[in-house]
Amino acid sequence: MIPVLILSLLCLVLAASSYWFWKKSQQSVAECDAARQEGEKNRQQISALEDRFRSVVDADAEAKRLVSEANAERSRIIQDLTDTRGRLTQTISDLADQHERQLEEQRALQKQIGNLQTEFAALDEEANLQSFGFYKPKFDFVTSVEYQQKLEYTRTAQKNLIIAGTAATCSIEWQVNGSVAEGRKQTAQYLKLILRAFNGECDAAIARVKFNNVGVMETRIRKSYEAINKISKPQHSSLAATYLDLRLRELYLIHEVQEKIQQEKEIQRQIREQMREEEIAQRELEKARTDAEKEEKRYADALRKAQQDVQKATGEAQQKLLAQIEALELQLTQAQQIKQRAISQAQLTRSGHVYVISNIGSFGEDVYKIGMTRRLDPLDRVKELGDASVPFQFDVHAIIYCDDAPKLENTLHRLFHQRRLNRINERKEFFRVTLTEIAEAVRANHGEIEFLHEAEAQEYRKTMALLAEIA
Known part of the structure; x- marks a missing residue:
């Protein structure tokens, strides 16, 4: 009885279990169908979305492909650029070395050219004439x-x-x-x-x-x-x-x-010129003395004759002879004074005239010649200086007579030594100085003297005026 009961219970349990599993299976089937339907629905939605966004997906893929290709091309270009940069760097280095070699060659050639030019200039006398310098004597012999x-x-x-x-x-x-x-x-x-x-x-x-x-x-x-x-x-x-x-x-x-x-x-020429000047001056003084002696003798003879005649004359004739005697005595005194002055000047070898002259047409403004002459008429010497050697005549600004003419001349030359036109030959007596400065120097070393400050320069000014009319 008990086993039957147990068996019945077992059957009942089995039946319950089977029903339960059947219900579960039915539910699972239903769920599976629902899931399948949901999956089918999702696939349809995905398919619809894929159809809807297919162009986007394709573009993205294309973009990725292009990006990939671009990256590959970029990598290739970078590699090419790197290789090119390396080649350029090497080329630049080679060119720099070549340039440096060329610079060295250029410097060497320039040095060689400089040496050749120096040698050529040294050997080319004509080219060197314009650049010769002042020669400093190596010896100091006197003669x-x-x-x-x-x-x-x-x-x-x-x-x-x-x-x-x-x-x-x-x-x-x-x-x-x-x-x-x-x-x-x-x-x-x-x-x-x-x-x-x-x-x-x-x-x-x-x-x-x-x-x-x-x-x-x-x-x-x-x-x-x-x-x-x-x-x-x-x-x-x-x-x-x-x-x-x-x-x-x-x-x-x-x-x-x-x-x-x-x-x-030059010294001998100056000495000869000085001797000639002295000779001319001496002849002039001798002539002046001879002329004065002749005049003295003529007036003395006339005076003696008038004195003899006055003793014989009377009245008005005697009065005329006395007046004539007085005039002859005056003329005789003047002739004696001229004779004595000529004798004195011949004896005073250092007496003479210092002259200041200019020649604007030949030498320009503020250029003056300061010289000395022992001629009785110093203008004769000035006329000689204005001969054919200069295009225009000299203008006289001052003629100064003094007992020691060489001293005054040397003093003026020494004062204006740094103003000489010719610094090599000091016997050339031309100075670039103002007339005011010369006048002040003369007053300080000789005394008051009259100066003509304006140069007439007649021939020069007329020539300039004529040229201006022609132009």
């Missing part, structure tokens, strides 16, 4: 004879060097075909050849030396010396520096002796 003696001594020293075999030397002993003697002979001939070449250049330069090319000629000699020694270097031969110094000394002496001879000629 040209002393220069000639020094020149002879220098030439003797050159001959002694050549005779002694030290003017040109060879530092090694050559052999020709194994012969020392033949080598010495060839060496002697070569040294003689280079000496002859150098001496020829020196003699040509010395023969042409002048005041305006002494620097050029010195450079020629030095260049010749350097060129010969450079060519002779492979033969271990050279000209001696001592011989070069002697040839240069000869050049300087030749130049300076020419200058000294010219100075001596």
Whole structure:
């Protein structure tokens, strides 16, 4: 009974369990159907969305593809740029090196051009004439004879060097075909050849030396010396520096002796001019004295005759003769005074006239000649100065008579020394100075004197006016 009951219970339990599982399965099926329907619905919605947004999806994919391709292209371009930059950097470096080499070559060429131009300018006398400088004398001999003696001594020293075999030397002993003697002979001939070449250049330069090319000629000699020694270097031969110094000394002496001879000629010319001036002045004084003596004798004779006649005359005739005697006595006194003045001036060798003249047409404004003459009429000297050597006549601003004319002239020259037009030849008496300054200097060293401050310059001014009308 009990087992049947248990069995019934078990059946009942099984039936309940089966029903429960069936209900669950039905629910699951229903849920599955619902889920399937929902999934189908979702798929339809997704499909609709995909259809709706298909173009967007395709564009995004295309965009991603393009971005990917762009990134790849960018990477390629960057790589190409990197490679190109490397190549350009190397090219720039190569070009910089090449440029530096070219600059070095250019500097070398410019240096070479500069050396050639310097050498050309030194050797081109005509080009150098415009730039010659003031030559500073190397010697200070007083006379040209002393220069000639020094020149002879220098030439003797050159001959002694050549005779002694030290003017040109060879530092090694050559052999020709194994012969020392033949080598010495060839060496002697070569040294003689280079000496002859150098001496020829020196003699040509010395023969042409002048005041305006002494620097050029010195450079020629030095260049010749350097060129010969450079060519002779492979033969271990050279000209001696001592011989070069002697040839240069000869050049300087030749130049300076020419200058000294010219100075001596100028001094002699000045002395001759002064002697001529003195001779003219002396003749004028002698003539003035002779004329005064003649006048004195004529008046004295006339006076004696009048005195003899007055003793015989009476009345009105006697009165006329007395008046005539008085006039003759006055004229005789004046003639005696003129004679005495001429004698005194002839005895006073330093008396004379200092003149101040100008020539605007020839020398311009504020240029004055301050000179001295012992002529009785100083204007004769001024007329001589205005001869054919100048285009216009001189204007006279002052003529100052004094007992010591050379002293006053030298004083004025010394005061205005720094204002000379010609600073080389001090015998040229032209000064760039105002007339007021000259007048003040004369008053301070001589006394009051009348100055004509305006230059008439008649010929010059008429010429300028004529030219202005023609223009």
